[in-house]
Amino acid sequence: MDHLTAPLAAHHKACDEEFAIAEEAVANGDWGRASTLVPSFTQALETHFGVEEEHLFPAFEASTGMTGGPTRMMRMEHMQMRTLMADLAAALAARDRDEFLGCAETLLLLMQQHNMKEENILYPMCDQALAGHAKALGPVIASGLAVEA
């Protein structure tokens, strides 16, 4: 509950929710709704990546000295997801339902296994390594996530 990374894990769920409604809109052919829901979802995901890449990961790397390990891997997966988000945007603009749903399916699985690795492995490592910095870092993470909330 009081873990430093708890807001990030909760934000994963919020992003999932945004994903589901955006995907549903496209599946139903409701391009009007999709045109606001899809950017809202990708914005939320981008905010999440930003908080991790600008605050959490550097703090973890500074504290543990591990720069080539899990955080490098997570950054790489963020890049992969950004590519898919761009594909989603292109499919949305082209109103290509099949392409959109295929990219959405791919993004969902990538996102879920990424979240699982973070929640099961990296976040607990961060909570442990950054326990002493929680007071300073906690509000930064919370406010970073709140930007788009």
Add this chain to the structure above:
Amino acid sequence: MQSTFEFEQAPPISVPYRFFLGGPPFAVAAGLLLAWMGPAALVSRWNPQLLALVHLLTIGFMLQIMAGALLQVLPVAAGASVPRSLWLAVVSQAGLVCGAVLLVTGFALGSALNFKLAIPVLGASVAVYVLFCGFALARTKAQGGTVLALRIAVPSLVPTVVFGGLLASVFGWGRQLPLMELLGAHVAWAFLGWGLILVMGVSYLVVPMFQLTPAYRPRLATALPLLSLLFLVGWTVLDLLDRAPALRMLLALMEAGVVTAFAVATLVLQRQRRRKQDDVTLRFWRTGMIALLAVVALALADLFTTDPVIQETLEILLGVLLIVGVFMSLINGMLYKIVPFLNWLHLQRVVSPVPNMKRMLDEKAMSGQFRMHLASLVCVALAVFLPWLAIPAGLLLAGSALWLEWNLAGAVLLFRRLARGPGVSLATVRPVSR
């Protein structure tokens, strides 16, 4: 320190794919054997040809694919990569395939020599597999229902093979052993230990992930595999010693409750999914869970029946629903998610742009194969009562497995074409994380 890096290390794509492509041909063979046996096929559970058929499906199809999928799942699920995974995959798969062929031909031809050879081959390949996966599972710091389930499921292969080996020694060396008790223990550890607890552990991961359902409750997720283990140990010991029938009955009822709770929880979570779209994996999964509930009902009926004729029919039907209905459905459904995703994951570092997952495997082909699988399940189950149906049932089973292989092979060939052009070994394509 090293262990913290492990979750980067997904195995080369050839590790899971060799198992995935190796499994369906065994199910094709099982279907053809069923059709060849014809009306006599499902009359007695002691028919050696039926035992051959069962092991084509359980070792050749189920164990092979599950073992391959676990090597892929471990790094994501537990942050535990299996050391020397390519070597392990080659060795353990070769052993499983050879052992399955030896055992099956041992049953089908009544060959003592084949049993004598099958025991060390299967024993050694499973031992190596359990040792390597056990090593990874022992070192991981990850916690939760999935890791717990995997830590119980993987070692459950040991009693499965030990009891199976003792049974095979009866056929190989003519040893005098308590057949019924050993068979009960072998079947229990195989299906309820390795099989179902592995399914639980994987479900905790993928049910919420594929359809955005709520998570399984943590207490339920840990209680189910632990209670299953309690049942397996208690029941095996009491049954082998022939002690405490009332307690054995109580344990069996508890396990029925555990399995029911798992199936119901899964179906309820899937009803609560945030992602409303239906897909073929979900349909396979629901089929598996409904079949699992039917298996529990049949097991309970079997427990309270004294008529040996009715018992035999119930047990054969139970076997059909458990193998074709539960495990083949779940495995089939999982493959249709894993393979397109792995294709995408491994390709996106090699080529650009990468076709999305839905372009890796044709949805219509998957749906068609699902319907054929369902038809084969219904037909094989009905053949227990209408023996003449065994021939079409066998042909449908073989056809469905062949179609599955065709679909998977299409995806793998597409991967090869996109990755390096034709003729390139999959083993040379390393995962993205390296």
